Amino acid sequence: MKYGILGLGLALLAACSPQEGAGGPYDYCQAGKTSSLFLIDRTTPADSMDKSVMLESLGTVVDSLGHGDRIVVATIGPHYTNTERLVNACKPGCPDNQGAVDYMLGQCSTMQAKADERVFMAELVKALEPVTTDAEEAATSDIVRTIAQWTQSPPGGRQYSTVYIFSDMLENSQVLPWREFKANEPETSLEEVEKYRLTPDLPGADVRIVGFGRSHNPGRPPLDPDIDFRVRTFWKEYFAEGGAQATFEGSIQN
Secondary structure, rough: OOOOHHHHHHHHHHHHHOOOOOOOOOOOOHOOOEEEEEEEEEEOOOOHHHHHHHHHHHHHHHHHOOOEEEEEEEEEEEOOHHHEEEEEEEEOOOOOOOHHHHHOOOOOHHHHHHHHHHHHHHHHHHHHHHHOOOOOOOOOOOOOHHHHHHHOHHHHHHHEEEEEEEOOOEEEEOOOOHHHOOOOHHHHHHHHHOOOOOOOOOOOOOOEEEEEOOOOOOOOEEEHHHHHHHEEEEHHHHHHHOOEEEOOOOOOOO
């Protein structure tokens, strides 16, 4: 079943109150193999194009989920303590290798799982309603510590295989103030990160960054090429230190 931006919109229109005890006694998470993390930067207001790209990216993540796979959606705020967990759930579904005996023993009901999947989607879209409204501009953006927090201790103890980050990635925090972050060589910024043990724990993960390329200046024009290179290089090396490969999906203006 595919959930693109259209599917998410329809799910929102069809959303109703979650059924009591959705999922029953069966723990869908035990059937899963992977976990995906979706971080949404709330320190810069999003326009209609931003929201469209964000929902399409989320749809891509949901499309990739198998039965029992976990999805975590959280926010990036002015300080790492401001992060909000919006979603932490496993996609309902029975194991592919479940046999008739398993079903009779009450291991997993395919019919119930399908009903729970509909509730799962409705709750997922409902949880995202607050982040599709305009955010207030924040003076700081604590991206590094938020990433470290969510990846060093992932919910359920299952390390992430895929990470989407919807952000301009313009760090401006106590650890890496923007005035220094934009001017320092990537190696200098990495030394600060390592000093505070903020390297992500993402062995073998695929990190996709959506929204990079615009500056903090009025009208948010493209980054100066030198700053673009330094910041982009830092993030590639930062995630490589954590065992992951980062790619940039391009500016959200494209």
